[in-house]
C-alpha cells in the first residue's frame with residue numbers, strides 16, 4: 232500500500248531542517264535579499280553543523296547534496312533513502328530561504344553532478360568540496376547538447392576553452408563542474424564534465440549578475456582560456472560512446488530536477504503558510520473539510536492552491552523515491568520539475584494577490600518568495616523543456632522526432 236506520510240526514519244531530519252530554516256535562514260532572509268552579492272557568512276556555521284551531522288550519520292543529506300544509486304546497498308526491499316531525505320530537507324530549507332539554500336557551502340548542484348557521474352576514486356577525491364555546475368553558454372541554454380566549450384587532451388591534462396554564463400555559486404564554490412565537448416563532430420556523446428578547481432590558471436570569474444530573485448545566491452560568468460585541468464578530473468569515462476549518446480551527462484538531471492522541484496515546493500509552502508495566517512487575521516478562515524464553493528472566494532482560491540501544491544509534492548516524492556529504489560526516473564523527474572516549477576510560481580504570485588498590498592510590500596516576505604520562485608521554473612531545464620521531455624517519453628519519440 233502507498234503511504235503518503237513522511238517516512239518515520241526521516242522525520243527527525245525534516246524537523247531539524249525546519250528548525251534551521253525558521254531560526255537561522257528566515258531571520259537573515261531580507262538582509263541578503265537587499266545585500267546582493269554579499270557573502271552570507273552565517274552559513275559557514277550552518278555548513279559546519281551539517282557536515283557534523285553527516286559525519287555522525289545522524290543525517291542522510293540536509294541540503295542539495297549529491298545522490299548516488301549504490302547497487303551494493305540493494306537489499307531487495309523498498310527503501311526510503313538519501314534521495315527522499317534530500318528532497319524533503321531541501322524543501323524545508325527553502326521554506327526558510329531558497330537563495331540561502333543555494334548558497335550553502337558544499338551543497339551545490341555540481342555536487343549532485345559529481346555524485347551522479349564520478350567514479351569511486353573521484354568521489355573520494357572530491358569529497359567535502361563545494362561544486363558549482365556550468366553548462367549554459369552565451370549561445371546555448373535549453374539546447375545544452377550544442378555547447379561549444381572545448382576540452383582538448385594535451386599530455387596528462389585537458390585544455391579547456393569557452394565561456395560559461397549564469398553559474399550558480401560560480402564565484403564562491405571551491406570548484407566548478409564544466410560541461411565541454413571532446414570533439415564537436417562526434418555530437419552529444421562527446422560532451423563530458425570536468426571538475427575545475429577555483430584558482431586554476433586560465434579560469435576567470437568575469438562578473439556577477441544582478442537578478443529578480445534568489446539574490447543571496449551568486450550567479451557568475453566564467454571564462455576559460457587555455458585552462459589546463461588534470462585528465463583525472465574528467466568525471467566518469469573519457470570514452471566517447473556514440474551509442475550511449477547524451478545519457479551519461481543527462482543522468483545528473485535525474486537527481487537534480489527533483490531537488491529543484493523540492494525547492495519550489497518549499498518556497499510555495501512558505502507562501503501558503505503565511506497567507507493562511509494573514510487571511511485568518513483578516514477574518515478569512517480556510518476550512519479544509521468543506522468544499523471550496525461553500526466558502527469565500529479567497530478561501531476557495533487558497534484551497535485550489537493547496538491542491539496544486541500537494542500534486543507537486545507527491546510527484547517530487549515519487550521521483551526521489553524511484554531513485555532510492557533504483558528505478559529509472561527521468562520521466563518522473565521531469566514531471567515533478569514541470570509541475571512544481573509551474574505551480575510554485577503560480578502559488579507564490581497568487582499569495583501576493585490574495586494578500587493585496589500587504590503581499591506586495593516589503594513588510595512581509597511574500598513579494599520576495601514570488602520573485603525567488605520564478606527561477607525554479609527556469610534553471611535545470613525550463614517548464615517548456617520539461618514538458619517536451621515528458622511528451623517524448625510518453626510518445627516514445629526521440630529528440631530529433633519531437634523538437
Ligand SMILES: Cc1cc2nc3c(=O)[nH]c(=O)nc-3n(C[C@H](O)[C@H](O)[C@H](O)COP(=O)(O)OP(=O)(O)OC[C@H]3O[C@@H](n4cnc5c(N)ncnc54)[C@H](O)[C@@H]3O)c2cc1C
Nearest residue numbers: 364365366367371372373397398399610611613615616634
Ligand atoms: C539565476 C540563474 C541561475 C542559473 N544557474 C545555472 C547554473 O548553475 N548552471 C548552468 O549551467 N546554467 C544556469 N542557469 C541557466 C539556465 O539553466 C538557463 O537559463 C535555462 O536552461 C534556459 O536557457 P536560456 O536562458 O538560454 O533560454 P532559452 O533556451 O533561449 O529559452 C528561451 C525560452 O524559449 C523556450 N524554449 C526553448 N527551446 C524550446 C523548445 N524546443 N520548445 C518550446 N520552448 C522552448 C524556453 O522554455 C524559454 O521559455 C541559470 C540561470 C539563471 C537565470
